Every structure is written in structure tokens, then in C-alpha cells.
């Protein structure tokens with residue numbers, strides 16, 4: 467497969483029937499462009515991972531990046547921390563993503579031993595870890611599978627460990643929700659997406675990306691065992707939370 471990166475034009479032509487969104491080869495080829503133009507705050511969130519690891523991960527501690535896609539979080543950590551400061555396992559279910567992530571790590575940071583596994587994060591056997599990242603991944607799991615995964619991750623985290631959960635969100639209040647969604651569509655338009663692309667992608671994500679409210683996320687983290695969680699980043703209908711396992 468080519469390692470070229472393209473501009474996202476997946477939904478740019480009219481489609482009779484818009485297929486469900488999937489992380490296939492076509493999406494992989496334009497994924498860096500797609501996620502940067504579609505996720506408000508994506509770069510700022512990644513930029514904090516190294517700083518959070520410096521504060522919360524012991525030297526040589528382990529990091530899981532679940533639904534790692536092309537390994538952006540691994541690259542961010544490798545750019546911020548020396549090779550012996552952390553061990554990293556990225557996990558993704560999409561073979562096309564895993565292949566590209568491995569290629570990227572080999573080319574961009576050969577001195578860091580960054581591992582990528584092709585697996586379903588719902589059924590993986592987790593080793594003890596100090597920092598677990600779910601950067602825009604939980605939203606793609608069926609809602610009924612989310613509690614069980616978080617309980618597994620809480621069990622895998624070492625005392626003093628942290629879970630980072632970034633998600634697209636919805637508001638309970640209809641008017642607040644509509645305002646955020648409309649301004650999000652303005653954000654996408656300002657980033658070069660047409661009305662057709664915005665509406666066709668919205669249809670493709672229906673029942674594929676199922677967002678929760680921030681309140682649901684915090685309540686779920688509590689049910690999983692976390693006594694403390696906070697929203698550390700929010701930009702329109704996108705947010706990132708951190709949850710702490712007591713030391």
C-alpha cells in the first residue's frame with residue numbers, strides 16, 4: 467500500500483445511498499487530513515499527552531492507546547519523552563490502520579519501541595498499565611459495550627494511573643445541543659468541507675458514532691470504579707476527560 471497522505475474527499479460527490487462510515491483503506495489514506503479538519507482541538511489534545519505523562523506516568527511506565535488509528539498519540543509521546551521514559555502499545559481493529567501505524571513508527575521514531583496490535587479493545591487481555599488513552603474511540607463502540615470496557619480498563623490501571631477519554635458529545639438541552647452542532651458545522655465549512663460533505667458524513671456516522679453527554683461519561687467512569695474524573699478540555703461538541711485511579 468502507498469504511504470501517501472491525501473486530502474479527505476470521501477463524501478464530496480453525491481451518493482445514492484451513503485454507506486455506513488468505516489475505517490477502511492480509503493479513510494486511512496486521508497485520515498490525518500480528515501481528523502485535523504473534523505475534530506476541533508485534536509492537535510491541542512494530542513499536545514497535552516506528553517505533559518500529562520510527565521506528571522502521571524512513572525519512568526518506564528506503560529501506556530495503552532486504544533483505537534490508535536495511525537498512532538498519533540504514540541507519535542506525540544515519542545516527540546515529548548525519551549525512549550526509556552515509557553512503553554507504548556497501540557491497539558486498533560482496522561488492519562489498514564495498524565499497517566500504516568507500524569510503518570509510521572518505523573519511519574518517524576525508530577528509537578522508540580512503539581508496539582501496535584491488531585485487536586478488538588473489548589476482548590483484549592490487558593496487562594497492567596499506568597496510562598490508558600481512548601482518544602475518540604469509545605464513541606464507536608455499541609453503547610451497551612462501554613461499561614464493561616471501562617471496568618476492564620479500571621482493573622488494568624495501576625494505582626495512581628490515569629485514563630484519558632476524548633469524545634464527541636451531545637447536550638441534554640436541545641437548544642444548547644443545536645447551537646454546538648450548528649457551530650461545529652460552521653467549523654467544518656471553515657475548514658473547507660461543503661454542505662454536501664457535511665450532510666453525507668453526518669448520515670454515514672448515524673448509529674456508527676453514538677455520542678454520550680458529558681454527564682453520562684462521568685457517571686460511567688464512576689460506575690467503573692474511578693472516584694475522580696474531570697473534563698480538562700472542551701471545544702464545541704468535542705471534549706476530553708481525565709479519570710484518576712487512587713494511588
Ligand SMILES: Nc1ncnc2c1ncn2[C@@H]1O[C@H](C[S@+](CC[C@H]([NH3+])C(=O)[O-])CC(=O)[O-])[C@@H](O)[C@H]1O
Pocket residue numbers: 489501532533534535536537538539557558559560563585586587588600601602603606607
Ligand atoms: N472495537 C474496537 N477495537 C479496536 N479499535 C477500534 C474498535 N472500534 C473502533 N476502533 C478504532 O477506533 C479508531 C477511532 S479514530 C481514533 C483516533 C486516534 N485515537 C487518534 O488519536 O488519532 C476516531 C475518529 O476517527 O473519529 C479507528 O481507527 C477504529 O478502527
Ligand SMILES: O=C(O)C(=O)Cc1ccccc1
Pocket residue numbers: 500501504505634667668671675
Ligand atoms: O466528521 C465528523 O462529523 C466527526 O464527528 C468527526 C470524525 C472524524 C473522523 C472520523 C469520524 C468522525
